[in-house]
Amino acid sequence: MSRAKSDTKARAQAVARELFLRQGVRRTSLQDIADRLGITKPALYYHFSSREELVRSIVQPLIEDGDAFIAEAEARADDDPRVLLEGYFDFQFAHREVVALMIRELVALADLGLVAKVLDWRTRLAVLLVGEDPPLADATRATVALGGLSDCVMVFADQPVEAVRAAAVAAALDALGR
Structure with missing residues (x-):
């Protein structure tokens, strides 16, 4: 090209x-x-x-990096949730504009099949945090930890990234009861 x-x-x-x-x-x-x-x-x-092809081209780097992050985390099967949560924060931060687009345009991107991929990642990350078939309380904690961490990337975008990262990871660990 x-x-x-x-x-x-x-x-x-x-x-x-x-x-x-x-x-x-x-x-x-x-x-x-x-x-x-x-x-x-x-x-x-x-x-x-088409507009759909353009949207996909914008979201594709997020998808590729997300797939790589999840595969690496699963291969590592790290017992330290802090490492996983810090990596997830960094991934979300690196792609914050596309993540914001996905949040704002959930329906349009769901129609393109892109939201299902992100939900699959969250499920796989939750398994790494609380195991397969956890009790509802643990599954809920993992959902709050991962969702809250993602939200912090958007909500506190005007704050110093290292401070947000430290606070978001600490809060996610608290949500997990660790």
């Missing part, structure tokens, strides 16, 4: 991510994106055949 083609594609993804966050996926047309880029809609079609 030529550098110019790659640059245009990356710029299109950045503009689309911004517009999707501001206006929503369904309310953002390819024409809106093309106009912001200063290119024609056919030029945008050269890079992305």
Whole structure:
């Protein structure tokens, strides 16, 4: 792929991510994106055949990194939940814009099958934290720990990341009773 083609594609993804966050996926047309880029809609079609393909291209790095993180965590089967939770925080933070997009556009992204993948990760992480078929109380603690950790990435985005990471991981460990 030529550098110019790659640059245009990356710029299109950045503009689309911004517009999707501001206006929503369904309310953002390819024409809106093309106009912001200063290119024609056919030029945008050269890079992305549809809005769905563009959305997938934005979410794909999150999916790939998430799959890798989960596989590594499962292979490691670390007994230290702190290591797992710190890694999960770092993963969420690295992809916070896409995570925010997924939260805001849950229905649109669910229609593309992307939300099911994220829910599967949470299930697999919960197994690492509390085991297979845990009592309801333990399963609930894992859900609160993982969900709360993810929420902290979004809610405290204007705070120093290391302070948020330390507080979020500590709170997640507290939720797990550790």
